[in-house]
Every structure is written in structure tokens, then in C-alpha cells.
Amino acid sequence: MNQENLLVGLAGVLAAAAPIIFAVLGETFSERAGVINLSMNGTILLSAMGGFAVAYNTDSILLGFLAGMLIGALVALVVAFASITLKQSQVAVGFVLALTCRDLAYFLGNPYMGQAGPRLQALPIPVLSDIPIIGSLFFRQEAITYISFIAIYLAWLWIFRTRPGLMLQGIGEKPAAAFIRGANVNLMRYVYTVIGGALIGLAGPTYSLAIRAGWMGTISGLDGIGWIALSITIFGGWNPSRAAFGAYLFALLQWLGLVLQPVLTQVPSQVLQVAPFPLMILTLLLVNIGNAEWVERALAAMPETTRKFLSKLLRAMRASPPAALGVPFERD
């Protein structure tokens, strides 16, 4: 492979990761506030379809993206209402929505199947795009890809550097402690779930109006992306930069699958496409194993120095979810 192809491929990886990044960031916000939005897989499909349909009918790409975000926000609102106000299982409601929104996308998207619609064009940035290597890697992308770069930074900045972001961390960690510091816990949970939903909803049009333009129904290849994004959220340890790393890694592995196909002819391409998944499970195992009870029991039986070393190691690997994830908050 020559350098040109390599650069184009890697630039493609950056673009392909953009929707996953939006989705993972959205889920990170939601879970940081304590709400699991399991509907992600359906939301992405529905917002992809909805975004495309709106852009097709209005001929406005911007309206298409906004429509996708609105859809994501509405679905998240249902999750928030069911879990915060009605105190139903977040997992149950999210799962049902994941399936229902998917089918709704297929149903309502039927008339748009295979239609040619508007699509986002690449937007090379003057001057910067002429820098050798870096220019063609980073600065000849579509606008939405630039936005994904900025979004990672802004999300990180918001959560770890701003005043409300600190409070967001607190709400997910110990709602009672956030409450005594003046937070309206349940209102904030609504707000972040809905904002997170809007970000998840941005992922859909990023596919249907940019990197896989058009709506192809069941063969869009989008079914499953949401579940992947959900695992990347865990892998990312609820940290935007680590999550973005996970998204890029995933996109890179998928691209490698395509590139390596001519070399590994005996392995079907479909297999290479899902190959990152066993790796995902393995990483989940590594970040979670410190939480298992038998590990604690085994550690208790070990000599003191070994025990201290091993528990340190496990703690370093562990990605701890926000302590109050999925736990309803009441004042008394």
C-alpha cells in the first residue's frame, strides 16, 4: 500500500469514528448523571432515517442534523421519564426502545429506501489542508468530522474542568453529596439524559447524510452500532478522551479488516468486521474483574505483600462506573 492510500484510509478511519464518538459522548453524559440509556441502537437508526428524510424533503442538511438530534432527545426523554419519574427499570425501558425505534425507522423509512438525497461534502480547511501528511489526514474532512474532534475536547472540558461538569460527576457518584452542594439531582438527570440523547441522535445523520449517505433500511449496516457504542462507553471508563480512543480503535480495527481482506482470503470479510468484538469482551473482563467477589476472597487469603500488589494492579485497570448509575435518588 502506498502512502497516499494509507493516508486516505486513515483519514477515513477518523471520519468513520465520528458517529460512534457522538453516540459514546452522549451515553457518557447520560451515565455520568446516573441514567443508562440503553435505547442507543434504535435511536441511531431512527435518527439516521429521520435526519435523512428531513434533509431529503427540505433539501437542508442542517435541518436534517437538527431533526436527528431532536429524535434522540425525545427518545431519551422517554427513558428519563420512565426511570426518574415513574421509577421503572431503566434497562427494560431502554431495551424496548432500542428495538421499537429500530423497527419504527424501518417502517417510516420505507419510502426513502435507496433514494438519492443531499449529502455533506468534504470541507478542506484552507492552508491547514496543505500541510503534508497532517493536512490530508485531519483537514480534508467533512464538517461533521471536525465537529466530532471539537466535541471530544468540549465534552472533556465540560466534565472535568467546568463548574457544572464537576457537579455532573458528583451527581453520578453520590447524589446525596451533590444535593447538599445545591444540585437539583433529578432535574439535572433529566437535562443530561436529554442532552446525551441529542448527541446520540447526532450519530444517525452523521451516517445517513455523510459517511454512508442515504437510507438503505435493513441493509444500511447500522444495526448493531449502538450496542458497540454502549460497550465503548464502558471501555472508555466514562471519560470522553478514553472513550474517543476506544471509538478510533474500533474504527481502525474495522478498517484493518477491510484492508487485510485481500491478504486473508480464507477469512470472510464479515468475520473481520466483527472481529473487534472478542477484544471488547476481553477488555470488559479486564476492567471488571476487580469487582468480582471471588477475587476479593482469593485476595484475602494471600500473603499481605502479594495482596497489596494485586489489589493495586486491579484497581489501576478497573474502570469504575459512576457509583450511583441506575440508582434512583430521593431526598429522604
Add this chain to the structure above:
Amino acid sequence: MNVELKNIHKHFGNVHANKGINLNIPSGTIQGILGENGAGKSTLMKILSGFIQADSGSEIILDGKSVTIDSPADAIHHGVGMLHQDPLDFPPMKVLDNFILGRFTGGLFPNRKEATQDFNLLAKEFDFSFDPESYVDSLTVGERQQLEIMRLLWLGARVLILDEPTTGISASQKSKLFSTLKKLPEQAMTIIFVSHKLEDVESLCDQVAVLQAGELVGEMKPPFNTSKLVEMMFGKVVTLGERQPVLTNETMLELKNVSLEDVRLKIKNVDLNLCAGEVIGLAGMEGSGQGMFIRACAGLVRPVGGRVKLKGQDLTGKSYHAYKNAGVNFLPAARLEEGLVPGLSLTDHFVLAEQPKGIFIDRVAGQNLAEDRIKSFNIRGTPLSMVESLSGGNQQRAELALLQDPLSLVLLEHPTRGLDIESVIYIWSKLKERCRQGASIIFISSDLEEILQYSDRVLVFFSGKVSPPIDAATTSVEQLGQLIGGKGWPEKGGSHA
């Protein structure tokens, strides 16, 4: 700041937690609030700090102005800050972030430089040493308290409430805390110090109020009369019938040099010989180590050192189920969380507790078993009643009815908490019956009367220290109360029981 509480009432459902409390705390005072668990101390303080609201008719007056406190944030606006018993901070976050969080002024980006300066200044003033960039989970409980006190002062607290602040901190941290607190009244700060530790209250406070069963039963200024305070805290004396010791010489449980450890507490080198038929009561304020101790006897907590033997059989390090098979039964305090399964009926519970063999449920046998148990344990319910629909006393009887037969050792946490006197007497008659059949009992209770009445010997726990076994028959409530409050312990007390 001058704090005046007028006619404070608070109901939780049917429970009347605060019954018209009136208290006046002049500015610059260190006010002690004493009372046993459940006396209503925490409720009162949560009302003052805005965590919960008092019933209507109650009034809080700060510096002569009647105020409504809707939330903790509101409280701090009025200058009232509270340090909670379990530090309400964020362990995975940085010290400085914890410090900044909740400060209302400033823009989107907190001014970390300024905050660091203020932080260091405050730390210097009180002689605390922290790295603001370190993480809270690397701090001790005592340091987390210091951080929280600094934060509240930074927010402008003029009244500082401390709820059981000396639980879980070291002696040197305690003396540092006290010297800090003693400095504050000079700046017209008011301190409210809630504790069950007589010694702490006596050495720190300018005046003390004692709560009992939701009422303010007395106030005192130095010099303090310890036995008077104990009497006010533990209140009336109820006769519970004759003591009936059932003692044998056969050793049931043997603990040799057992050490236990969790995040907050360490219990070191406990030795104990429990005879068949003997009852040992564990006394101490909640969280002093007795919970961990009884769970270790049940096989739920693994000792980090020493050996546990039951009837000569070494059970050290074995699982809870091995203990259970050896004849150890444990009844936890949280009945619906740990003891019973909500959603299953009484019959289901009795059937499960029998460790049934076979495949198919014998409904007739189950029904008979349930009817039999319900009758012999006088449970108000039917075999098909779901356990969550029973009253507390009936749930407790149901738990007792779940005990295996035969049995070597019964471990109980608060076996009669919240029950009426009739149930208490009934439950103990059932337990004593077990003793006559050769079982031993270890139980935790915060009711000193109950401990002295039903135990043969008593172990007192205080901050992880364990007293030598005390003969219950020759001990008074007052002596026990002093030990629980940390008085009368040998200076360099090893914890040999």
C-alpha cells in the same frame, strides 16, 4: 450566630421522631447533643441543615430572624453547614474539586488558582496538611472531615453541625479536630456537636442537651455529672422478668487471637470461649465493630488472622454455608434487605429454610409446616402472606421460625429493635428455649436493659476495641453506658476479650 429551635416536630409516617424540641444556642457556643441511637439527634440536625423539613408549626430562628430552610444549599446561604457522619464527598475526585464543588459564585470555569490559594490559607490556619491535587479516596476519614470543615467555612458557614465526627478517626486526628473546633467560637461561630461519646462531649462542649425518644429530656453545663447524663440518655428502667442463666461447661465457640479488618475499623487479637447454652450480648454504639465481629462468627467476614472453632471443629476461613451446615445461624438486622425475601410467602420461606431435598414441592407438607410454625411462633399472618405485608414484629418472629433445628450457635443483630414489649418477651422466651436445648447465642443490641437482662456475659465495643467479657449480673446500665461512651477503658487497652 445565635440559633434558636422552637417546637420542632417531625413525623416519618407513624414514627414521631422529634416531639416538640426547644433549644437555644447562643452565638460562640459549642453545644453538645447527646442521645442513644434513634433518639432523634440526626433528625433534628437534618432539619436544621435543610436535608429534611420539619412539620408545620416548627420554627428555626437564626440571629433573631425566623427562617425557612428548604435545602442544604439554602441552609448554607443562611450560614448553616453540616458535617455528616459518613462524609458526603466524592472519593474518586480530587481534593480541590471537592473543595470547589458547591461554591455558587464564579463563572463557568472555576478559578482554580484562587481556590488553591484560599485552600492553602485555610489549611494553614488550622494546621491541616493536604495536597489539593491528590484524590479524596487516598485520604483517611479524619482528613476527609478536615476537608469538609474547610469547605463549609469557605462557603461562609457561621453554624457548624458535626454528626458523630469522632467515629472512625484516630486519636491524634481527634485532638486536632478538637483544637480546631475550639478556635472557631472566638470568631462568633456556633458549633453543634452531636455524639454518643460522653468523654468527647464533656471535654469539648460548653453546654449539652440530651435527647431521648424524640424529646429533649435535659440540659447541662460544666461541670458535667456523667452518671446523670447516662441516666438521661438511657432513660427509664423496665423490668423484663427473671434472669434465667443456662450454663454448661461444654465449649461451643472458640475464638483464638482473631483479627478482623475493614476499611474503617480494625479489631485485633480477640480471644473468646463461649459455652453451650450461654448468651453473650454485644454492646456498643453502631459502627463500633460489633457488626463485623458477629459477621465473622457467621463466616461472612473472613478473619485476617487467628482461628475460629465450633465444638472443636476448625471453621477458620470456611464459607458461610459451611458455618451454616455446622449449625450456625445468623439473623441480620435488615429484615427485608437481608433476612427475608420480599415477594415470597411465609410457606416459601419455611420450605426454603428446611433445605429441602427432592425435586417437587410437597405443598401439603409445606402448608402444614407453615401452619405449625405460624402457630408455635404466634405470627399474625397466613401461610400465603407475603413477608413484606407482615408487621415488623411478625417479620421478626418469622425469622426466628426460620432457625434450623438442631442448632449450635444463633447470631442475632438487634433481635427486638422496634418491637413492642410483649413481642420482646415472647422472642426471648423462644431464644432461651434454644439455650436450654444446648444452643449458644450471641446478639447485638443497642438496648442496654436488654443486654443486661438476657446476657450471661457482655462484650463492649468501642472504635474497634473489645472489652474483656463482663459479667452481666453484676453490671449496671450506668457502668455499661460509660464503657459504650468510651469511659473507663484501660489507657493502653489491648483488645483482649
Add this chain to the structure above:
Amino acid sequence: MLKGRLSGFVFQLLAFVLALVFVSLILIAAKASPMEAYKNMITGSVGSMRKFAEVLVTFVPLLLVTAGLLITFSAGLWNIGVEGQIVLGAIGTAWVFRQFVDSTLPAGLIITLAIFGGMAFGALWASFAGALKTFGGVNEIFGGLGLNFVSTALTLYLIFGPWKREGVASMSGTEPFPDHFSLPQLPDLRISLWALGIALVGVVIVYFILQGTYFGLKLKAVGKNFRAAYLLGIPTWQYSMYSFLICGALAGAAGAIQVAAVYHRLIPSISSGYGYLGLMVAMLINYQAVWAIPVALFFAALNIGSIQLPIVMKLDSSLAGVLQGVLVLFVLLMEGVRQKFVKKA
């Protein structure tokens, strides 16, 4: 008690009506007549014997999966990996068939072996999710999802790799198995009474496990209060594992039937989403085994009834999924509303 049950029924009825109204609005938005769509779905599912037989073909795996999920739900587990367990059941069955392609053993014996093979594979796959949960601390939802993707990859690998068709591999699946490897079907209908029998036996066994055995009682105790169950002396993690194994075996049986009675080969999407649909059925019936048969039948009828929508009304057949999902969603929401009402009263 009766009043509680009555109010529960009223709210469920309300949920059903709201779901119908909601879906009708969607249909109107799609410029279609709701009444016509519903009519088509009814005639498309129970309009003829042939169509009803198709409903039963869908009903069989759905019922098996639902039955299995009732076991894991009873143990308090969200076995989302059930989808992959169906796939592994199909792979296991196909693998056994491949071993006996040239065998002279009686076909009945081979089919029996193949179905048991499928159940074993399904149980094995479920045990992975169980082990990840029990020993690795990985939530069964994420472990299960991951394993679902792996199972899809495995199917594709087999179809395009070692088990590929003579000549060129394709998405249409492996070479069909010989005719005598099929479960006998009714004349002119695709439904096999054997398959139907297996499914009904499966759900009846699950019903009795949950209602009439000590095992089921212990399982429920573990699901309702893990901690108290442990203190009562139940070996809790073993019971979690058992529930995974049973559910995996039943899902494996569903996959086995897809191979032995429906497709007669391994195809890429052999599970047809029955795993996820089974989760919905289990949620809708609030984990009560008695309702599994009618509700699974209803969902199967919706699936089949929607097949002719594209032809007759130019509507996508995913309307069935929308209707099913909206129904479950409204039942969950109304349950929340009911609880709020009860609390206030």
C-alpha cells in the same frame, strides 16, 4: 388484593388502547389507513390454514426462547445473550447433521441427536455469559451482547469458510441437508407437529420448574433477593449458572428447530431476532409462565400478519415490531403510573 389485580387489569387495558392509538397515528403519518392495516394483519395471520401454520412456525422458537428467559428472569438476570444462544443451537445442530451426512443410522435418531447437540451448544454459550458475570464481574447484558456478535461472526465464518457450499459461498447459507434430516411436517404445511410439541413441552416444563419444584423456588429467592437467599443457605452463584444453562438449552432447542424443521441448513441470520422478541414477550407477561403461550402466539401472529403489508399496502413489515414494542413500552409506563396512583391512595 382483588382490587389491586383489578386496577392492574384496567391499567393494562389502558396501555393496550394507548398503544393502538399511538400506532394508528404512526400509520396515519405514513399516509396509510390504520383499519386497513390491522385488517390485513389479521387476515394475513389467521386468514387461512396455511397462514396460521406459518404463525405456528414462528411461534415455536419464540415460545421456547420465552420459556428459557422466564428462568433467567426468575433468577434476576437479563439474559440478552439469548440471541447468540439460539445461533449456537443452530450451529450445534448443523454440526451434528454434518457428522452423519453419510451415516446409515435411522434418521429419527440423528435428528434427536442433532437437537440435543443444539441444546448443548446453546447451554455452553449461555455458560460463557454466566461465567463472565459470576467470575469476571461483567454485567450479563454486555457480556451477552458481545457474545451475540461473536456468534454472528462464527456463523458467517462457517458459512463462508469451512462449511461453504460447493463452488461459491453465499449469504444464502450452507448446502441444504438431505430431506430425511427434517422433522416431519404436516402435508402441504410448513409446520412440524414435532417442533410444536417440543415447544409446548418446553414451556410446560418451565412452568412446573417455576411453580412446583424446590429448584424453581430457590431460583425465585435468588432473583428476588440475592443476599437473603445466600443467607438462607442457597448456593446463589450456582443457581445463577443453572438458570443460564437451562435458558441456553431452551434457546439452543429453538435454534435446532430452525435448522431441523424450517431452513434445513445454516443461514446467516438464523436466530431471526427471536431472542430479543422473546425478551419483549417475557416483559409483557410480567414473567408469568401461564401467559407465555397466548402472548407468544399473538406476537407470532403479528410477525406473520405483517408479511403481506409490503405487497398489499406498500408498507414495511417492520410494523409488527413497532406494534409489539409500543405495546410493551406502554404497559411498562402504565405500570409506573399505576404504582404512583397506588402510593398516593
